[in-house]
Amino acid sequence: MIRTVELTKVFRTEEVETTALNKVSFGINEGEFVAIMGPSGCGKSTLLNILGLLDNPSDGQYFFLDHEVSGYSEKQRANLRKRNIGFVFQNFNLIDELSVFENVELPLIYLGYSSSERRQRVEEVLEQMQIMHRKNHFPLQLSGGQQQRVAVCRAVVAKPHIILADEPTGNLDSTHGDEVMNLLESLNKNGTTIIMVTHSQRDASYAQRIIRLFDGQIVTEDKSTEFVLTAEAAQ
């Protein structure tokens, strides 16, 4: 489903050149739950941006659903993105001026759904995530956990193939964090591919595989539970 070949991203300012990703190659199959880990500045977010079609690599190839997309224009990427990818962010990224319903509705609007279809789909998802009673509230009136649940609703409402989650529990306490992770896990069980960037070993344990990044390169790639167990055992 996803395959990168020597993916490289270089940021240039007038004087400094920073290599955020250095020849990163890996693949992710449909239905997988993959966690990407690594210290701050290791290139996690850059990788996620490229995987999420928000940014283009400087070099290398990126195959997304068998399309080589590394040279795609913003317009082509936007088109592919809105049909196939849902995003969940650490800081929820809901639009404060829109209600819960309107936030979740957004991807469907851009996909050109009719108003009645939108209503049906949004309510279905809100119901499923048990946040229906809040549909007319605004993000700032909700708790962090509720906001993230709305964000997950928005990510899945258009039934994307992949969900990219960037530190989805980073701003939540452990109870709410677990709640969100369980949501993601159940989505994965229903066939959605999930790629998650995280600092948290606990969250990573939900994944089937972990890709570890350091200084823009993959250092290890392993089955999560086994790796964690052996790593912990080694300490």
Add this chain to the structure above:
Amino acid sequence: MYRNYLISALRSIRQSSLYSAISIFCLATGITGAILVSLYVNHELSYDTHYDDHQRIIRIEGVYDMAGASYHLAATPFPLAFAMMEDYAEVENFVRFFMREEEVMVRSGESEYLESGFVLADSTVFDVFSHSFVHGSPEGALSAPNTIVISRSLAEKYFGNEPSIGKTLRVGDENYSVTGVIEDLPDNTHFRYDALISMSSADADLVYSNDPELYWNININYTYILLHQGSSIEEFVGKLPGFADKYANPMGDVFGASATFLATPLRETHFNNIMMAQGTGDRSTLLILSLVALFLVLIAAINYTNLATARAAKRSREIGIRKVTGASRKQLLVQFLAESMLVAFISLVLSIFLAEILLPFFNTIANTSFSLADFLKGTLPVQILFITVFTGLAAGIYPALILSNMNPSLIVKGLIYRESKKGLMRKALVVFQFAISILLVSGTFTVQQQMSFLREKPLGFEKENRVSITLHGSGPRSSIETLEQRVMQNPLVIGTTKAFSVPGGEHNVNAVRIDSDGIMQETFIAVNYVDLNYIDNLGIRLIRGRYFDPGMRSDIAQTAVINETAMNKFGWGDNIAGKQIHMQFDQEGNPQTTLRVIGVVEDFHFLSLTNPVDPMMLILPESPSSFRHLIVQYEAGEKEQVIPFLDSETRDFDQSRIPVISSLEKGFIEEFESDQRLGKIFAIFSLVTIMISFAGLFGLSSFMLEQRKKEIGIRKVLGSSAGGVLIMLYREFSWLILIAVIIAAPLSWYLMSRWLENFTFHIDMSLVPLLWSAVTAFLIAMLTVSYHSLRAAALNPADSLRAE
């Protein structure tokens, strides 16, 4: 989808209410200005279009060349219309208008009124110009002598609800029978009248129509021609040179004058600002006003642009989220344009209220009578819509392009959008706003300076504490001395003098022949018949020779006192001894009158200040009936007592009329009324422009300083004082103003010197208005920026750094 745009637009407006309020108020002001100007421009461009056949009607004009000078007159000789009708197949019909006096005394029953706009017209007037009749019918309405057709307002004024037809009105010394009542002419009519008197009424006392040959050289009536359907105005005008040669030029040849006749289509007569033209407007004023309105809208739009891009950082998260959830750039572009359109339409609603509130005020300064209903007339609603859409687009296009182009990947991690540090575009827009403000302010200063220059310009005669009583009709004029003696009885009256013309009023110009360096030359000279006190009473200085001597009978009607300009133009140097002026020529070209020049007076402005001082001569007439004005000088400060006294004396003296008493400054003030009005409109628009610019600057400075909190904090941590920070901020804004001054200066200089060229007498261009406007802009800008700068500079750096 549009509902979603609307919702987020409305909520975004509500969320940043202060900045939205600034944007909306400024845009509303801009749109209001544009609406009012459109109203005015439409009105000006619609002149005379209410006549059914306006596309086939032309006004005939004459151009007279004599002694190297050219005179373009809207009035024509009396026999011209008949001759044209006879000579050209294209002419379907014609009408001539003629005004015997500007103001007439009208009596209806016991009441008397002083009226203007009473015009003699041929009975064909209703065939050429369509009028709608309230009572009576156009057929034969003005055929018989002593018939009159009056406007609806006059009918109501004179007769109330009673039927007007068949009633008698006494106009001057004659009775007229009312044969019709027409609707009042709309404001946008260049030749306006309230009453039409049958031309045949004038047959008895005017020889014009009886003896046409003699009157090809007197231009006192207005001729309008209705061409046949399908005739070309251009082709018709092309045939006119031969016409002048056939009729007018044989007479003109006698004294070296030649005439050419021209025609102006009815629609353009309003803008054809020639001598004796009625109801003239000025195209360049329309252009200036339209430009000013455009500037106003642009400056308001810039405020929106600047505030919207400044808010980009705040909105970057929303934009990122929309992009991540699938919005294309085009969709975001549409969203932001929809937002600016929404703001523009909210502003439109507000501006309609504003326009209604301002309309009476606008009517006063623009001398118009618009009402709210006029907003719906013609294409104005479409224009207003266009103005609004243009405003919305102008305001929204740049922010829409910037905002929709943000890279979503920055936002994902909570990184917010930062514009390029220099913010060049926004600074350029601020500079543009300042430049326009400075341009308008310096323009206003220049206009005001010129106006006060004209008001205070020494005229070469004493105009203070003097009024002139105008007498009509040969009876009162021949016994003017009786009135003079009565007036002199009052101890508050210091002196009097009698004259045919008063300074600033109309003067007769005569063709004369003079001896210049041994060669006889034809030329023009203005003539005024005056009495023995004239130059003493008006304080006019005699610089050569002598004035009329009461002891010398031979001074009467045989001598002339000329002005300095005449002496110089005639090439007489300092010596006027033995100089003669020949005038009033017969068919063979022999002069009937020869005047000896006995003295020279210093130049004074006998014409209004739109004219240079031309050659002029004073003549002592044989009979007092040559005087039309009695100028009365009174004790300073006693005007309140003197005017009622003069009024009652004059009323007593000539009971057939309402006295016309006017100040000697009248002719000098009225001439520049339209410029004064332009000056006022200019002043108001520049004030509004400044207000809008600075409201924008106020909002903008708050954003700019918000973004620089961290920088200011760091500077303070490193040892800068609050004052130091303030000076740094002032310095940055000062640069913007300086650049604006540099841009505005040459433009203002060029435009203002062009404008001043329109005046015969004008101030010299100087840097003062520009400096003043620069200083004004600078001070207001500093004051505006200070509010936020002071707060920013005073912030505790610990707080501002934590905020990051």
